[in-house]
Amino acid sequence: MMLSPVLSAAAEAAPVGFALPLANWQLLGQKPMNVVWLAIALFVLFLIAILGFFFIRYGKLWFQAYMSVADVSLMSLIRMHFTKVNPNVIVQAKVMSAQAGLSISRRDGISTRRLEAHYLAGGNVMNVIHAIIAAHRAEIPLDFDQAAAIDLAGRDVLDAVQTSVYPKVIDCPDPSRTGKTTLSAITKNGIELRVRARVTVRTNIEQLIGGATEDTVIARVGEAIISSIGSTTDHFKVLENPDMITRVVLSRGLDAQTAFEIVSIDIADIDVGENIGARLQSDQAEADTRVARAQAERRRAEAIAEEQQMKAKVAENRSQLVLAEAKVPMAMAEAFRGGRITAPNTN
Numbered sequence: 001m002m003l004s005p006v007l008s009a010a011a012e013a014a015p016v017g018f019a020l021p022l023a024n025w026q027l028l029g030q031k032p033m034n035v036v037w038l039a040i041a042l043f044v045l046f047l048i049a050i051l052g053f054f055f056i057r058y059g060k061l062w063f064q065a066y067m068s069v070a071d072v073s074l075m076s077l078i079r080m081h082f083t084k085v086n087p088n089v090i091v092q093a094k095v096m097s098a099q100a101g102l103s104i105s106r107r108d109g110i111s112t113r114r115l116e117a118h119y120l121a122g123g124n125v126m127n128v129i130h131a132i133i134a135a136h137r138a139e140i141p142l143d144f145d146q147a148a149a150i151d152l153a154g155r156d157v158l159d160a161v162q163t164s165v166y167p168k169v170i171d172c173p174d175p176s177r178t179g180k181t182t183l184s185a186i187t188k189n190g191i192e193l194r195v196r197a198r199v200t201v202r203t204n205i206e207q208l209i210g211g212a213t214e215d216t217v218i219a220r221v222g223e224a225i226i227s228s229i230g231s232t233t234d235h236f237k238v239l240e241n242p243d244m245i246t247r248v249v250l251s252r253g254l255d256a257q258t259a260f261e262i263v264s265i266d267i268a269d270i271d272v273g274e275n276i277g278a279r280l281q282s283d284q285a286e287a288d289t290r291v292a293r294a295q296a297e298r299r300r301a302e303a304i305a306e307e308q309q310m311k312a313k314v315a316e317n318r319s320q321l322v323l324a325e326a327k328v329p330m331a332m333a334e335a336f337r338g339g340r341i342t343a344p345n346t347n
């Protein structure tokens with residue numbers, strides 16, 4: 001209250017140039033609430049402009065979610081704008097979840113926060129929702145956390161669910177992986193059998209994270225088939241009862257610690273190959289012949305060497321005989337000179 005008289009006195013005492021600013025201060029001093037209300041009005045208009053901008057931009061999405069009972073608020077859409085989350089993907093995922101009858105509860109369902117977190121983690125939100133809906137329709141237990149973990153682990157969760165519903169057939173061996181079209185196995189009688197099998201598998205969702213892939217299943221099945229054929233006495237039994245092999249292979253539990261469950265193993269084709277046993281025996285006989293020839297050649301060489309040694313000894317003995325015969329006349333002459341031998345009397 002004391003401010004108005006002071007400002008009035010200052011305005012009268014001030015020069016003409018300063019009279020107008022002091023008058024304005026006097027006006028501000030008389031009505032300070034008008035300025036406050038003006039600032040509030042400007043701030044409200046600013047907020048309304050911002051909300052209007054976001055409503056114009058995301059109003060269609062919010063209305064779509066509202067009409068679909070997808071529980072997506074306008075503030076959530078504004079938050080997605082600042083967190084660099086694609087609101088179209090989140091709204092579409094929530095709408096699909098709601099229309100499919102999935103739980104979209106904010107506490108334990110497919111909430112907006114969970115979808116945003118999975119999107120920011122680099123996951124494929126739509127692929128996860130499609131997988132959950134497919135599993136829900138097929139009555140396969142699969143919740144959002146499990147599906148998101150499978151997706152973030154690098155596995156195709158939708159393909160896994162589809163494989164669970166519609167089993168997948170794997171060729172054993174797989175030409176695209178190994179370049180071979182058949183497995184080569186040898187029975188006990190030495191006959192080669194060329195086998196081609198087809199393995200029907202479905203996804204084991206509980207072991208999908210950390211479970212072995214298709215390559216492991218193919219390797220295990222191929223090893224079991226070769227081992228089963230190798231334990232049979234002859235190839236006729238395998239040709240008569242190919243299911244004997246599949247029963248033995250299935251009983252081994254080859255799908256343990258893998259991401260798949262083996263439904264069946266079918267022998268698609270069996271061809272009789274070479275007589276490996278006879279060829280091995282022939283090779284062994286040829287090798288034995290070569291060894292025998294080498295040993296005979298060695299003995300012949302030893303005999304020839306021994307013969308040469310005997311010839312040398314004969315020549316040495318002959319030389320010694322010649323030397324001995326040369327000593328006989330000398331001994332006779334010495335005996336004549338010594339009188340030990342006299343000439344025979346001719347009378």
